[in-house]
Amino acid sequence: MSRLFAALAAVALIAIPAAPALSQSRPNAQAFARLPDWSGAWTRDTGGFYESTPAQAKDPAPAPTSPRLIPPFTPKFKAIFEDNLRRIAADRYPDPISTCGTPAGWPRLLATPDAYEFVIRPEQSWILSENGPNIARIYTDGRKHPPADELWETYTGSSVGRWEGDTLVFNTVGLKGVGSTILGRQGVVMSDKLMVDTKIRLIEPDRLLITMVLTDPEALTKPWPIAFTFKRLPKDTTVWDYACAENNRNPITDAGQTLTLDPSGKVMDLKTEGQVR
């Protein structure tokens, strides 16, 4: 008994000094009660970024929208895009995620075919993609982006924002740029000056609308608005492990070719170029 008391006392001594700080930083019950219900598993119900317009995404709000198959590229990035399209057609496009070690990054992580979870709290939210897996962390506790000398370019960048009613609003910067900031396997790449303004909200009980405005003074001549929706999967859906390297029978060569292996690991393709990365 005395040992139990001593243990409890020790815990109390450790806990007490930290208590005031914790209580100040924790959101209260009312803040949690204001959050919308984004529980469960989700999947995209529109295609890649190319097919995404607010009209197709069933946005009930007035939104300017015309099909925007091609972003408003600057000449430099239009040339990169065209070169990427030729590489894709020739199977010589070295997509970084095909190596099974690189995250899809922002905003590409929203364009996978598997399931998603949106884990929301008043002060921080997480978008978890089953495929990858990828994680986007969105801070809504009032912080700003790190100062320039503390912000280095990453695949997913820095996301900070706020809740506006039932809408999660955030801004993402600090992305890696050409070669890494890719919107899908259709050749659209952005620069490390990319800034993404994102809004997420429920437009139907089981449908989330995500709207984005991509601003990139190097890659785009004007901001590029896109939108797409996610639908909620059945309530009993389980989100599973996705280990890309578990049985990867499609290694990539340094020339950008995707190979196909037979069950024994032997290359099946008749012609190959480059070495496996």
Added chain:
Amino acid sequence: MKSALPLALVLAAACAPPSLAHHSTAMFDFTKSMTLTGTIKELQWTNPHAWVQVIADGKEYSLECGSPNTMSRQGWKRNTVKPGDPVTVMMRPMKDGTPAGMLVSILLKDGRTLGAGVTPGPPPPIAAAPK
């Protein structure tokens, strides 16, 4: 100077085939559908893609699917097919003619047709019955 993107490239981008998410599908010929009737040698129920190995026409075909995650949401279980099961499959073959392809639909011995977890929605039907 003309600034429009080459039409063929734009159409290629707009009409891109279904994505396998983790790698290019440029090795598959999406203008062709190949139907094979044969027997299951193996189901590799693994990520990033499941593979169905089918013996048909005296060859072993490697048929690439989506992930077990997407397939399980389209009715697959890890034992949906077993070695020796008769099946008919419809696939997009490899461009270079090697015995492999992207699985589109599979007709099982119990009469069900399943997709391969690559595209959403019901699978395209397969007319032929397993021998």
